[in-house]
Amino acid sequence: MKNTVRAQLSQSVNLTPQLLQAIRLLQLTAPQLELEMRQALERNPLLETEEDETDDALVSLDAAVETAAWDELPEPGFLSGGGVLGDDDATARIAAGESTDARVRLLDQLRLGWDEGELAMAVFWLDHCDDRGYLEADHAELLAQGTAALGVAEDGLEAIRQRLLHGECPGIAAANPSECLRAQLAVLRPSAERTLALRIVRDHLDALAAHDHAALATALAVDAASLQAATSLILSLRAHPLESDASELGHIIPDVQVWFAGGAWRVALSSGALPKLRVSGYCEQALASAPGDNPVMRGLLEEARWLVRGVAMRNETLLKTAHVLVERQRGFLERGEEALAPLTLKEVADAIGMHESTVSRITSGKYIQTPRGTFELKKLFAVRLEGAAVGAAAVKAMVKRLIESEPAHAPLADDAIAGLLARQGVRIARRTVAKYRDQMSIAPANLRRPTARTMVGL
DSSP states (O other): OOOOOOOOOOOOOOOOHHHHHHOOOOOOOOHHEEEEEEHHHHHHEEEEEETTTTTHHHHHHHHHHHHHHHHOOOGGGGGGSOOOOSSSSSSSSSSSTSSOOOOHHHHHHHTTTOHHHHHHHHHHHTTBBBSSSSBBBHHHHHHHHHHHHHHHHHHHHHHHHHHHHSSSSSSTTTTSHHHHHHHHHHSSOHHHHHHHHHHHHHHHHHHHHOOOOOHHHHHHOOOHHHHHHHHHHHHHSSSSSOOOOOOGGGGGOOEEEEEETTEEEEEEEEEGGGEEEEEOOHHHHHHSSSSSSOOHHHHHHHHHHHHHHHHHHHHHHHHHHHHHHHHTHHHHHHOGGGGOOOOHEEEEEEEHHHHHHHHHHHHHTTTEEEEEEEEEEEOOOOOOOTTSSSSSHHHHHHHEEEEEEEEHTTTOOOHHHHHHHHHHHHHHHHHHEEEEHHHTOOOOOOHHHHOOEEEEEE
């Protein structure tokens, strides 16, 4: 056998604690970021609040936004109704009918792709999760209870739990913290850090909780640097499957404001969503001139610098993303939901020169205030309907408009609606019309037809 030496180049991302912090800041909602800033101010003496010298200007900007939002919209007729995404009140802060319970919102998403039997089993598991998203009783007991109540096999019921556990909300319906963390790690890109992190949360979670890094390094037979990278990755995960978000606070704090002025759509970060922190110049100068080395204070200084820098990067990414969304969806802002264009995470990511995961994080839980209402940024994304130049949300709005304008004595059947849409260049199947109609809780044509008694006014 002949030995050969071969050079190979490869790229990898080193998830440093600073990078993990920047990633975590991206996905924080406005209330969560405000709490983060307040906690940072309490624990780090080198951070201070920045006196805002432009308060008056921001107040004037907010006033201008309010005026322009209502006075300069190209289509003022929307004021009489037809709000965003099915919300008939144009002044609504959030789309009507959306539950504040994350488990209910998850079920609404699952209804789009799961059949009735699968949904019934998903409802069972979610009903037996506590407010944190963990199973509220012993897993084996719940499995036996569910099979008896639903009349299904254990392996089928457990398969549904696994789909929930590794689905849209990784970690939900977990039996314990270890399973929750493993589910979150499973969706990450394979790496040495992830492999080591999986070993830690599976076999050594108690040692990690006790901060016994020496025992961990010995048990895992790894060096301190590898252990630090793996533990940093674990600390970037959610401690609970469900965490409170802006919708649970009873009100929405918009992160971005959009208004029409000077013949163009304007985009700006809301002043209330901009944490104003800076590194104390006085403390930084004093530390620089202090004799000797002070590793604790220098560590706090580095932490303060990275936090300020991370918040600035978050705000810049949010603004760039909002600009692209508004530019691509100006038809929706001007004409309504039927003009909502197909748009994917990849298209926005390519436009701002970032990864799809970054766009996903920066749009999750962030709200945009527009003349058509206040809603989550993710609502501006739309799946492209196969064979059509419009998105599914726009087609759903077309279906709703056709039904609302149909003759009272002759309701449109699903195949008739499909035919009318085909004349507009939108070719969809009758069953797709029926699916959209069901999602909007609209009865079929035979149930929308008035009875003879109703027609004669008896």
